[in-house]
Amino acid sequence: MSSQQPQSQSHSYSHLLPPSWRSKITSWLQEDCPSFDWGGYVVGEDDKKATLWCKSEGILAGVPFFDEVFKQLDCTVEWHYSEGDHLKSTDGRKIKVAVATVKGPARKILLGERVALNTLARCSGIATASRMFLNKAREAGFKGIVAGTRKTTPGFRDVEKYGMLVGGVDMHRYDLSSMVMLKDNHIWSTGSVKKAVAAARSACGFSLRIDVEVQSHEEAVEAIEAGADIVMLDNMEGDQLISCANKLKQDLSADNKVGGYKFLIESSGGIDLDNVAAGGHVDGAIDIISTSSIHQSTKHVDFSLKIEPSS
Structure with a gap:
């Protein structure tokens, strides 16, 4: 499938990911909690629900990585938007969009929070920059191929290249x-x-x-x-x-x-x-x-994950 064609129901960019990508997420979780989880001790195992909020405009990208983080932690994710959607304010005010809901034990939601958010924010930022660059080139009359480069972050190439694809380049x-x-x-x-x-x-x-x-x-x-x-x-x-x-x-x-x-x-x-x-x-x-401008020094899309308070 051409990288400049939209995804269809029978084709998902997640199908392109190599078998090794899941083990990378395991290592990222291990890196973030190499020994004792002090905050996890505080919140315990009570089942909770958390909302993923988007707080800056951008293209949603990195859904498979976010899902896998919480799958490995026995949590579930329900998405309210599709990958590739343009998340933006609908009334001209500061953006705050409920993008997904995460359910599971409180300590496990928080174990995955930072890894999942960092990955989603970076991937979405690259997808957004890619879409903007592509649109600018098309508006100028360019009909050829717009491509990223190999100037990616070591260990994070799957995420960054994936973001380019979702962005359309x-x-x-x-x-x-x-x-x-x-x-x-x-x-x-x-x-x-x-x-x-x-x-x-x-x-x-x-x-x-x-x-x-x-x-x-x-x-x-x-x-x-x-x-x-x-x-x-x-x-x-x-x-x-x-x-x-x-x-x-x-x-x-x-x-x-x-x-x-x-x-x-x-x-x-x-x-x-x-x-x-x-x-x-x-x-x-x-x-x-x-161009490397779509993935080097690219602004991230701002996401946060907030657990609903106990009633």
Whole structure:
């Protein structure tokens, strides 16, 4: 399923998660309570009900992670909104939306509270930033792929990449094994773009794409002629970027030239919400815009979990 298509009833992004993700949540719970649970001793095992409140506008994302935290603690979660919903104020006042209800022993609700909230807040923040960036690019006329990057938090990649998907953008490569990306250090270490591409193809075979970061039109031509599937025009913008992209497509693309090459052009480097439209990144010759702005230094969506007081 394309990462830029909405979820359907028969497809859920949660189905993409690897078997290892549940064990990560176990380790997060262990990290948060490595020995005695003093607060849990205070509240005990009485069954309680808690409300998950959303207190800032954003896209709801991270439902499977929130659910699993409380499943491991023998609690239940009832959602009042669906993943991907835009949570916002309905009357123009400060937002306060009851998103879900959690039921279970008081100490177990509180054992999971911080792990669940941190994960949901981060994932929802990335989904929100992704949706905003995608909308801005579309409004500017960009019809290609908007993608995140691999600049994720170690140990938290599943959550952050998942947030991109819910927000509607492409995850780009998930890890070093997902796609071959040859950056400046690979080129310098090998000696040339041509040598680096040839070495990569000899190992990865036909099943993986090769994406080559280039610094100039000349390097881009070398990469395409060497067999690169994607050329990343790194840190180019404005007239330089548009001119280079269009010249590559006109001179080398199989769509415009008999015996030409099949390749995609990616624009990357310093692209954010403020400059995606104004910085000259939007053009028909550009197939992919990749950015780390949707998951680095991203504002979280504010959630809280409040246990209902005893009657």
